[in-house]
Amino acid sequence: MLLKHFHGGLTLAGHKGESTGRGLQACAMPPVLHVCLLQHAGTPARACVAVGDAVAAGQRIGIAEGEVSADVHSPCAGRVLAVAPRPLARFPGLEADHVTLETSAAPAAHRLPAMDWQASEPAALLERLRAAGLVGLGGAGFPTAGKLAVARDLLVLNGAECEPWIACDDALLREHADDVVRGGRLLARMVGAGRVLLAIEDAMTEALAAARAAAQSQGDGAVEVVAVPTIYPQGGERQLIQVLTGQEVPRGGLPRDIGVIVQNVATARAAWLAVTQGEALVSRVVTVTGPGVAQPGNFVVPIGTSVAHVVAQAGGYTDAAARLLLGGPMMGQALPHDDFPLGKQDNCVLVLSADQVVDREPEMPCIRCGDCASACPSQLLPQQLLWQARAGNLERAQDQGVFDCIECGCCDLVCPSHIALTQQFRSTKLAIRLRAADTGIALAARERHEHRQQRLERESAERAQRHEARRAGSAPADAVAAALERARARQSPGHDPDPST
Ligand code: SF4
Ligand code: SF4
Known part of the structure; x- marks a missing residue:
């Protein structure tokens, strides 16, 4: 081929x-698993077990919420110790709910029928x-x-x-x-x-x-x-x-x-x-x-096993251990400690030695050498993207393809000025997403406000109708109907109140 x-x-x-x-x-x-309810792109799953529940291996413990979400299952038979937020290794500073399970030796397993x-x-x-x-x-x-x-x-x-x-x-x-x-x-x-x-x-x-x-x-x-x-x-x-x-x-x-x-x-x-x-x-x-x-x-690691446990399975740390990464050396996430659980997306725990940890040299100005563009597998122009990103021109960064950046780190590796390009593009994408989310929140708030206004106007009109009806209570039926008609007319758009009526 x-x-x-x-x-x-x-x-x-x-x-x-x-x-x-x-x-x-x-x-x-391990004796305890922390199974994250956000192990996928999209919305976190919703826990469908509670503290104290007994679970079977393979039983669903989280229900997908929305189109882009996924069910989560228990890797073991055991008991639910907690359903609570824990920090996410992949997204420093963010948390998501985890189901903490005390594992048991019981072989109970839940399987779907074979097809x-x-x-x-x-x-x-x-x-x-x-x-x-x-x-x-x-x-x-x-x-x-x-x-x-x-x-x-x-x-x-x-x-x-x-x-x-x-x-x-x-x-x-x-x-x-x-x-x-x-x-x-x-x-x-x-x-x-x-x-x-x-x-x-x-x-x-x-x-x-x-x-x-x-x-x-x-x-x-x-x-x-x-x-x-x-x-x-x-x-x-x-x-x-x-x-x-x-x-x-x-x-x-x-x-x-x-x-x-x-x-x-x-x-x-x-x-x-x-x-x-x-x-x-x-x-x-x-x-x-x-x-x-x-x-x-x-x-073969049960989902929810801690990084510390899998390192212990691999014989533990050596004296050379200097930096812990979740993922590979190019796209991995440095971890501050090993008490994070592994999820469906985690393919590697890498422990580097001190001589492999290169401290980033001080950043120098871009010399427009174009090496980053030559190395970029997404055919982007990283130096131009950098300029837009640092100037806060989010629309232009988006137009120039920042979402096509796969965060591979090739541009960083070749840049003679030691510019942290990938980190900048990662932050820019996050800023664009947050702004889109803010816009969505603002639109939703305006919609709620308009609904509230409409409700208040409707209730006010109904009160006016009741008031007119009470005033006309002793009048003949056609007089009541006329009063109601006048009240309705006052609510209709373009109504020009006539003081003579
Ligand atoms: S590799 Fe670095 S110095 Fe060269 S153009 Fe790109 S950002 Fe500028
Ligand atoms: S990190 Fe993004 S901009 Fe840099 S080389 Fe990879 S795809 Fe291109």
Whole structure:
């Protein structure tokens, strides 16, 4: 297959091998889980259990609120200790409700009935993915059922992991490529896709071999395995589509605009298990790696397990441990401590050593070298975006494509003036979203005010009618009717009161 290139990107030193040697390992169930009700793009789920309730493994504990939301399930049998807000690791300073569970050794499990994926209607399959709480496991966390609701021509299974240390998809493919291929066929059936491409980075040789064998034996040739170059950020949705098809997703648009859908390989497997085995999404593979952990590995982690617990599963911290990241070195979030629970979107815990932590050098003025634009995989002009963002020109920043910035960090890495471009774009996007939310709040407040005014006027008119009717109480019926008519006339628009009446 002839591959195309995406603009920009960087070749980074690979580190997947540090964690893949031990295969997939089961993470022991911790005594307590903190299951977040916001593990997806969109609105938080609403808790449907209360303190003291006993729950079964796989039981729903959070109900999706609105279109872009997802159900949340208990990864264990146990008891609800609390339903309360806790800080979010991904969004410093923000909180969301978590269901805290005391885990028990009881094997009670709640499963949905298995379905025949080939005989079931796509609508029923969609409903199953919704009921299983499926979200994209590549990191974005968009509810899967919502993404699958529109027909597509091409399904891309994304096994091209973006960042150098993250190896959860590599590890998953090595052991469960059969399920990924089956899941791909299931998803393709749901969206009516005539073609399925399973894209894997060429450096992931074992995963590639496993996928090719699975495509041969499980896919009946329906799934094509494609080795793509190991260039960061190859796993970006738009970049991968461009490499595979030569087509560009239009600025401000979505892959569905060109008839494509991209799903992470772990999502495909989770969909397969949800449909054919009735399993809700209650665990995921997490890479725990870096020179700061004793035995790096890839663990199947119950959702809600703390970072501290998974690091302990990997042998604990080494003396070299200096910085804790949730995610990879390019797009990860630095954590101030390890008491955060892992959710459906969390694919990696990385512990760097002191020599890998480079303090940012003092920022210098932009010299307009254009290196950032050359490296940008979204074909943006970061130096111009920076200018608009710093000047507070939010509309212009939006016009110039700030929402197409995937926050990959390539521009930061190449900037000779050490300008924190990515952070600026992240803040700009947040400012635009907050302003849109404020506008929405202001509109809603005005609407409420207008409704109140209308109600007060209506009640005032009714009082006037009653008053007129009482005054005319002893008058004949036609006199009462005339009084009411005069009252109504006074309420009507354009009424010109005549003092003579
Ligand atoms: S790389 Fe840095 S110095 Fe060069 S144009 Fe971009 S922002 Fe300016
Ligand atoms: S962070 Fe945004 S602007 Fe910078 S290179 Fe990546 S996509 Fe382009």
